[in-house]
Amino acid sequence: xxxxxxxxxxxxxxxxxxxxxxxxxxxxxxxxxxxxxxxxxxxxxxxxxxxxxxxxxxxxxxxxxxxxxxx
Numbered sequence: 001x002x003x004x005x006x007x008x009x010x011x012x013x014x015x016x017x018x019x020x021x022x023x024x025x026x027x028x029x030x031x032x033x034x035x036x037x038x039x040x041x042x043x044x045x046x047x048x049x050x051x052x053x054x055x056x057x058x059x060x061x062x063x064x065x066x067x068x069x070x071x
Contacts, residue, residue: 001065009065013058020051
């Protein structure tokens with residue numbers, strides 16, 4: 001994997017983290033404003049947790065790929 005590919009993957013990961021964070025903030029604010037039930041708010045929280053978990057997995061995969069390229 002070239003350094004350009006690694007940089008691109010890093011930018012994608014950054015966008016996933018930022019997008020998930022913005023979604024979470026927006027869903028929390030919208031849920032409070034519209035009076036959503038706790039169940040609906042919890043669903044948004046779980047979706048955000050899944051997004052952050054995916055970002056951690058992607059980071060680990062990128063770290064592992066960089067480590068293998070050094071060998």
